[in-house]
Amino acid sequence: MKLRYALVDGERQEAQPKLRGSCPNCGMDVVAKCGQFRIWHWSHKQKLECDHWWEPETEWHRKWKGVFPDSWQEVIHYADDGERHIADVKTDTGLVIELQHSPISPDERLSREMFYKQMVWVVDGLRYKTDLEAFRSVVEFATILRDDPLYIDPRRKTGIFRRWAPLQTPVFIDFGDEQFVVAGCSLLEPVLWQFLLHPVTNDVVIAPVTRASFVDYCLNGGELRHLAVLRRPMPLRRPRYVRRYR
Ligand SMILES: [Zn+2]
Structure with missing residues (x-):
């Protein structure tokens, strides 16, 4: 599940290369995906149904x-x-x-x-x-x-x-x-x-x-x-x- 915002040190933040954060909905770890072709986003580390x-x-x-x-x-x-x-x-x-x-x-x-x-x-x-x-x-x-x-x-x-x-x-x-x-x-x-x-x-x-x-x-x-x-x-x-x- 891709998100625009995640929590990094308690603050809402957009994905930046190499950044790690947590999902504001389920609290699980999310990683920043900052590729060349897709829009930058946060993705859950584990495959789970967050929403x-x-x-x-x-x-x-x-x-x-x-x-x-x-x-x-x-x-x-x-x-x-x-x-x-x-x-x-x-x-x-x-x-x-x-x-x-x-x-x-x-x-x-x-x-x-x-x-x-x-x-x-x-x-x-x-x-x-x-x-x-x-x-x-x-x-x-x-x-x-x-x-x-x-x-x-x-x-x-x-x-x-x-x-x-x-x-x-x-x-x-x-x-x-x-x-x-x-x-x-x-x-x-x-x-x-x-x-x-x-x-x-x-x-x-x-x-x-x-x-x-x-x-x-x-x-x-x-x-x-x-x-x-x-x-x-x-x-x-x-x-x-x-x-x-x-
Ligand atoms: Zn989540």
């Missing part, structure tokens, strides 16, 4: 963690019954941000949601190439359910829509710098795609949230800002996206 929820850290994880203060990253979270897990990010207000690169079963998702309670998922949409292509074509030809905030009905509920349909906590899909066209219009700024459930049909609905507002929401408790559509008067019927938020 079975932990997934190998990728560049994508590192990038996201790097948005937040050091002390918020890889925080051990305890439940009343003594169960403990390492949260990818836990803010100073107690919000856990789980960065999920690989798919996980609905059972595991639910147990993590119950364990952390106050949490959001950020999902790596670029894990599978097929997801990106499918998502692109879905939003391009999707039906706009609502202009402000912009809600889209993906119609086809396969792949990523099925895997990440919200259970109890909010889900945000991250497609990095990929550009999207929604019903003929380009988006004006980078977004995360929030997955919601339609209150009546219980189907997945998607809503683009500005990336900047998501980061502000996590860092400072700011408002999530959804994009909105401005309809031009007739005969210019083409909808247009503007920097209007709700």
Whole structure:
């Protein structure tokens, strides 16, 4: 199990060549792995299951963690019954941000949601190439359910829509710098795609949230800002996206 931080003489520290430390979760010895090709990390000396929820850290994880203060990253979270897990990010207000690169079963998702309670998922949409292509074509030809905030009905509920349909906590899909066209219009700024459930049909609905507002929401408790559509008067019927938020 790879970690960004370990305890060295009681202090949280990143891996440096030849450094030894202990795992903040299980207390076992960890060694610094500082190779040429992999990101530098700490690795348990013995093969053991320290936290079975932990997934190998990728560049994508590192990038996201790097948005937040050091002390918020890889925080051990305890439940009343003594169960403990390492949260990818836990803010100073107690919000856990789980960065999920690989798919996980609905059972595991639910147990993590119950364990952390106050949490959001950020999902790596670029894990599978097929997801990106499918998502692109879905939003391009999707039906706009609502202009402000912009809600889209993906119609086809396969792949990523099925895997990440919200259970109890909010889900945000991250497609990095990929550009999207929604019903003929380009988006004006980078977004995360929030997955919601339609209150009546219980189907997945998607809503683009500005990336900047998501980061502000996590860092400072700011408002999530959804994009909105401005309809031009007739005969210019083409909808247009503007920097209007709700
Ligand atoms: Zn450990």
